[in-house]
Amino acid sequence: MDVTGWVLLRAFCRGLHLAGFFSAFGTMFLSATLLHKRGALRLRRLAWAGFAVACLGGAGWFLLQAADFAAAQSISDVIGALPIVAGQTRFGTLLLTRMGLLLLAMLLFQRGWPRSAALIAFGGVVAEAWLGHGGAMTGFVGTMLLFCAVLHIAAAAIWLGALPALYVALKRLPEDALLPLAQSFSPLGMACVGTLLVTAMFQFILLITYPQALFTTAYGAVALTKLVLFAALIALAVLNRFRFTPSLPASRPALLRNIGAEAVLGLAVLLAAGLILQLEPPAMADMAGM
Amino acid sequence: MRVLPLSLAVLLGTACGFPAFAHAFLKQANPAPGSRITSPPAAVLLTYTEGLEVPFCKVTVKSPSGIAVQTAKPQPVSGHADELSVPVHITAPGKYTVIWHAVSVDTHRTQGHFSFTVSP
């Protein structure tokens, strides 16, 4: 496999890890908030499924990243690099700590404490921001990017991460409970969408800078793809809000289909996020010569 | 309600004034790239635009005849996550080339090279 193949595989693992982590957290979050009075609704298996995906994707990401760090030529190079990556790099310690936090959150969730579980998992979710460019840079721009990344990741995790749990809840709850749940999820989703838009704009200014870079660089192309997927997600959410939610419970099948589609698009956005995080932002391409 | 768009605009304007650097690129070096120095350094100090994963950074310093003169792997500089130091043993004058491969804490790899001249 050539370099591009390895980068794509690493991006895929990172995206999968994000998606699993987000959905485990989102399930806890929804259980702790909108579904708090619905303790009988068991979402534990869904949360464990997210945890499993986060572990699997995380393990793949860890191995492939270690191989990349060490510029490994063989399996033994990778194995030799693993303890150094785990103990002496921010990437390794952060990934292991975040997985530890998610495991702890899962155990609390299993015990029936969704609030503390969601809080701890949230820490794991936003810690990912310290692996981005904002976390690596010092000074005003670094702080600014880090702040944006924390908000961006938090909003994405709450909105996209809650979709699988929302789907299951809307499928299982009695008919009279559907409308209140769908109605209370709407403002939450709107707040997340707004946060995502504003933080994306700042990231665009700081990391892409020139609109034409959207069409001339790989980074820009993936950013544009994310934007298009995001627009499609918003369209589905608007449809849910104004068309299917008011006519509940009769529109339950249509609403479920739509939320399912949102979840699939959400996964695609996160896979694209996994890829864009591997690429070089256009704003610094001029620096490459030094 | 007018405060929000205004402060947003100010923030944007401020942000645009600052160049953004992502990935670890060389910000400065000692000896500096292209410089001419009279006494040979005991170490080459590299400062980057981002924090580094020093265990995975590689630096080779080559003498005019192409022999590696670094005496150890890159060392972290305490208190400066964006710096590394490479001990060298330079005995002869001439043009020395520094070839670096860096890994930054954002997990990205970068590389570059420059040279400096020792002429007593």
Ligand SMILES: [Cu+2]
């Ligand atoms: Cu980078």
